[in-house]
Each structure stands twice: as C-alpha cells, then as structure tokens.
Amino acid sequence: MVKFLHDHHQSIMSGTALLTAIILAAGLWFTWNQLGLARDEIEQTKTELKNTERTMQAANTYQIQKDMRALARHLVTDSAFKRAVNAQKIPLELEQQFTDHLWEMLHLYRSAYRLDALGSVSPTYIESLKNDYCGFLKKPAVSQGWDLLKNRSQIDDTHEEMRKAWCPTL
DSSP: OHHHHHHTHHHHHHHHHHHHHHHHHHHHHHHHHHHHHHHHHHHHHHHHHHHHHHHHHHHHHHHHHHHHHHHHHHHHTOHHHHHHHTSSSOOGGGHHHHHHHHHHHHHHHHHHHHHHHTTOSOHHHHHHHHHHHHHHHTSHHHHHHHHHHHHTTOSOHHHHHHHHHHOTTO
C-alpha cells in the first residue's frame, strides 16, 4: 500500500487538488447564490417597510384630521370663540374661555408636529397643516392668546420650537 501511494503520489496530489478546486467552486457558487437570495429578501423587506410607513402615515393623518374636525365642530358651536378669534383683541370677559380653547388647538397642532418629526404623517398633509397653523397664529387675538398662555406657562419649549420651525417668518 505504501508503495502504491509512493508510486502514484503525483496522481493522488493532482486528483486531490482537482477535487479541492471543484469543492471550492461549488462553495463559491452556493455562497454567491445565497447572497443573491439575501439581497432579494432585503429588497422585499425594504418594500414592506416602505408600505408599513405609508400605512402608518395614512393612519396618523386620518386620526389628526378626525381630531381636528371634532375640535372644529366643537369650536364652531361657540359663537363667542369665533368672534374672539377674528377680533383685534380678546374681549376681557372671554379671555379664559378663549385661552382654554386656544390651548386645545395648540396642543393638537403640537401632536401633529411631534408625529411629523418622527416622519409619521403624510408630508403633503403636514404642509397644508403648517399653512393653516401659521395663518391661525397671524390673527391678532391668537397672538395675544399665545402670549397669555406663555405667561401662564401653558406654552412650553416644544410649542416655541414648532412655531419657529413651521412659521419661520412669524
């Protein structure tokens, strides 16, 4: 047996090298194939995450719109608030009621701002909401109400940050 191995040493080494090369080639092919499958799975996961993000944005956008409509319905029935919003100055007798309603509105806007910061609301809807918010803040009575709420410490840094980010010209 030893003589056989000695006599055929070169052939055995060549055969072993060939077998090693075949196994290596098969291993490389298998690895390349697995990487291709992994790449496909990654692309599929990206698509699923994008779809999930859109679904989340749609759900949050719907909820904000629903909450805004509910608050608007509530405030529309308050004729004193409607008058005060459009006044140049908040009537003294309506100051508390006005600032209470204003606080509700500002907090709802702030909720939308926070969701927007997380990328959790439709960008198109946020642009529309920003325009509404900035237009609302331009009203003299609302500006006065903002100052009253701030003096009472009911306006915090997040409100100020939102106002600067959404309405840089105010």
